[in-house]
Amino acid sequence: MWKILLAVALAVLAAPATAQTITSSYTPLELKSCRHVQGRGEEDYGAWFCKGHAGIAVYLRGGDQRMTVSFGARAQREPAASATLAAFNSEGKTIEWRHVRGAETRPFATILRWNTTTIDQNDKPFRGQVLVVTRLPPGAVCHVGYVDGRANPDANALAQKIADENARNFRCGTDKPITLGQTGLGFSIPGGN
Secondary structure: OHHHHHHHHHHHHHHHHHOOOEEEEEEEOOHHHOEEEOOOOOOEEEEEEEEOHHHOEEEEEEEOOEEEEEEOOOHHHOHHHHOOOOOEEEOOOEEEEEEEOOOOOOOOEEEEEEEEEEEOOOOOEEEEEEEEEEEOOOOOOOEEEEEEOOOOOOHHHHHHHHHHHHHHHOOOOOOOOEEEOOOOOOOOEOOEO
16 A cells, blocks of 8 residues: 555656746846956957856857857856857857746756858858757756757747757767757858858
8 A cells, every 4th residue: 555655646746847847037148247358369359257047157268250158167167168169150149048937046058049150152251140059057068959040930949949858968978969940051060060
């Protein structure tokens, strides 16, 4: 009898975990309001230290017309701190923080729209956008996936799907980042398009 009661109790306790509602919080990313440490060379733009949702550290580094963005107490030492897109790029203006409703202070992923510049078939600059999904601690901080922000009218929903279904169990350095949806000329990922 006690085994049946234990099984029922465990099922009741597990039910809310499977029915978790995932939601978002948003914070602006304005480099002018972050602490900036000057770079040491012409193509070293330096680093920015910003505060994100619930005081989570946001770290950006720029150089060679590209940015890296990382998060958390160890942001500078995380894999995301050295991950950028192959195309020339810059950071977006809003960070979306994905979390379970009621656990807003413990987001598990971010979504940031990066601006990209690629070259079209006529050797002209083409401006694109890539939504980058990044996994947050506990565990390593790294890119989980990518969505072309211009080729997909539902780009935000696709990025949320990557975050919600993959970020918490994603193994940085082992699992391969996911690309969802259509990809167009402005799309870029690390190491190539």
